[in-house]
Amino acid sequence: MLKIGEVARRTGVSVRALRYYEEQGLLTPDRTPSGQRRYPEETVEVVLLFQRFYAAGLSSRAIAALLPCVNKGHPSTPQRHMLRTERDRLAARVEEMADTLHRLDQLITDADRRAGAAA
Structure with a gap:
């Protein structure tokens, strides 16, 4: 204990x-x-x-x-529904974050190209 x-x-x-x-x-x-x-x-x-x-x-x-x-480990029907709902909400957040990460990568790549072209 x-x-x-x-x-x-x-x-x-x-x-x-x-x-x-x-x-x-x-x-x-x-x-x-x-x-x-x-x-x-x-x-x-x-x-x-x-x-x-x-x-x-x-x-x-x-x-x-x-x-x-x-x-x-034996969820009731309402608990299973809540688990699925929370899982779907998190999956949507992950997708949004992945999209944001991709956009940031693009901005960094573009900024690096511009910096390289200016040098």
Whole structure:
């Protein structure tokens, strides 16, 4: 079992963020008789997954709704729908970013050509 500070250190997430995850129902640590939080080892991977979900634009509410999929791997019909919806939203963002990257590459190539021609 890990203390909250150890989970924070290993995930790069603040203790405050871990407490927020607990408030949102995303994490449920065990408590010692003195009230200290203790987390199972797999909490590290779960928190890292939360961070990826947040970075991808999912809300705490969406993550909480999908949490049973992470824990049990047997999503309900609404959860499967949400998974597909989030996947489609992310795929659209990836396409937009790839297009932006291509346009930036074109601008760099054009700028390099102009700089070479001027030299």
